[in-house]
Amino acid sequence: MSLLRLSLTCLSIAANALLAGGIFTFPLLSPVLALHCKLTQPQLTTIALLGMMGQYPFAALVGKVIDGYGPWACSLIASVLFSTGFGLFAAEVAKTPDDIAQPSKSSFRILAACFFLTGLGTASSYFSSIFAASKTFPQYPGAASGASMAFFGLSPLFLSLLASTYFTDPTTGLDVTRFLMFLAIASGIVHVIGAFTLRIPTSQCGVASQPDSVVSGRDEESSIDERQPLLPQKAPRSGGQAVRADEGSVLHLFRDPYFWSLAFIILIITGSCEMIISNIGTIVLSLYPNSVAGIKSLSSSAETVTTTQVRLISISNTLSRLISGPLADIISPLISHKPGDGPSPPRKYRISRVVLLSGTSLLLAGAFVYLELAIKTPGDLWILSVATGVAYGITFTILPSIVSCVWGKEDSGRNFGLITYAPLFGTPLFSYLYAFVSAHNSVGGGVCIGATCWSLTFWVCTGASLLSFVTSILLSQRWKGLV
Structure with a gap:
């Protein structure tokens, strides 16, 4: 992998991770949704909960996409989910009048569905950055995935700084509509770029995904003799x-x-x-x-x-x-201990x-x-x-x-x-x-x-x-x- 391509991949991994945590900024939105949209606490909790839970149900499916196509595919999926979820959420808040007395049930359902989409986008984005990092640096999978996880952990801080600096008025507070539209556009663009930059060469993916026993199999063949069991016991x-x-x-x-x-x-x-x-x-x-x-x-x-x-x-x-x-x-x-090697040191x-x-x-x-x-x-x-x-x-x-x-x-x-x-x-x-x-x-x-x-x-x-x-x-x- 050339230095330029490697640099673009690393930047894309960091950008994906930094923009993946939009659902964690919901606490910034909830006071406005409670006061402007008149949403009750159970309704606010349901919206936040669907965003959080959207990360988990399809984790196995997202993993299969990673295995079958690569991190770029998950980045592309995240782009669509983030742009759709945040964009429709912003539009729904914008059309809600200030003087309503009771929350609209249809509006609540739309907001909940939109936030669930962003939760799915978070899972796709998270997987794209984690696996792109570990596959790009197969010799250092722990450090690579740890670094991308750190960027993901910083995402709420980064996005909240943007919200308070560019989308908050000292007298009126956070402009939820403008902030969410920014998230829709920025997340969409960054993850579309990731669809082009997170294409890991096949040779690297193969090395990264092979288990230790396969990678080192050629070195171990010479040490295998007829006294060793063909089906060794599994590790403790x-x-x-x-x-x-x-x-x-x-x-x-x-x-x-x-x-x-x-x-x-x-x-x-x-x-x-x-x-x-x-x-x-x-x-x-x-x-x-x-x-x-x-x-x-x-x-x-x-x-x-x-x-x-x-x-x-x-x-x-x-x-x-x-x-x-x-x-x-x-x-x-x-200690990394392979089955069949005898007692663990x-x-x-x-x-x-x-x-x-x-x-x-x-x-x-x-x-x-x-x-x-x-x-x-x-x-x-x-x-x-x-x-x-x-x-x-x-x-x-x-x-x-x-x-x-x-x-x-x-x-x-x-x-x-x-x-x-x-x-x-x-x-x-x-x-x-x-x-x-x-x-x-x-x-x-x-x-x-x-x-x-x-x-x-x-x-x-x-x-x-x-x-x-x-x-x-x-x-x-x-x-x-x-x-």
Whole structure:
């Protein structure tokens, strides 16, 4: 690959990742949607939830597109989805009059469908940048994918800076229509460019996608003799015991209680984090007293604080991804061990990687308790935002290595995909809990004001986080010495 082509590919990967996080700017939109479009909290939660959940259901299909055609195809698909989703969303908001008394059901359905399309676009864009990076630099797949993940983590910060700098008026607040039209156009153009620049040469894809045993097969042929078994045992999995050849099926995985224990932990951590990421805008709004004069004043002030919280979540998410990966390698180094090579060599094992999940569970529980007992003003929410970003980043960074080490590398992609379906249940569970508690405590069905909007929700989240902590401690003991 020539230097110019390599440079264009790297720039395209970074641009795709930076513009992939449009759904995470929903907290900037929600105060305006609540005050201008008169959407209720359950309706706002549904829109945000469809955007978040749009990332997960078709992940396997997006992966097949990557395998069959390459990252360029997913970039092209993301271009269409982003342009359509954000463009129609902006048009629907623009045609809503300022003086409506009740939300339009048809308008709500259109906004929800549009945001679901942007969620699908996020998954396509994320896969295009991650796999383009790892296939472009097959010798350094971890560093390459980690760098693209870091850019993706910075996306909400980057987009919120653009929103506050170019699309926000000090008196009237964020111009949602102009900002969303910008996202539609910019995301569409950047990802169309990616369809031309993310075409990885076939030879590189082949090297990147071949397993270690295939790449090194020529070197190992000379060492194979008649005393070696033709069908070597698989690597150790759950509990550290060698497994039979028929134990790699999905059914066997589902029969493993420790798989469900890990899924339970991920459900709680990611579900509560995505609930906060989606609703931080209305959490900010709830902490403003009723005495704030005027809708425009309230909206502008809330948007300023919300923008700060979105940036804090983005920064802490990115930094935690960059730090937790190397930290996990230090405290619990993994050894690449091929089946049939004999006993695994000893490794310098210190602490289980699962302990990092224990730490995120405790961090979230502490942040939730602090929110209940000490946070009284919108500016104090930075503790909740930082804790959310750190927990979210750490969880998604160390999860692939845990899954790969416990259940083997052969099906690590499939198993990781299965475990990441946990947010499909966790996110709506916590999000609708927040939505209905907030709606129950709102006056006249309007914007909910006061700690009662979320007090019950975060006490439930505290209890769930402590359950996650206990479960993770049990798992770390079960997998001691393995991961």
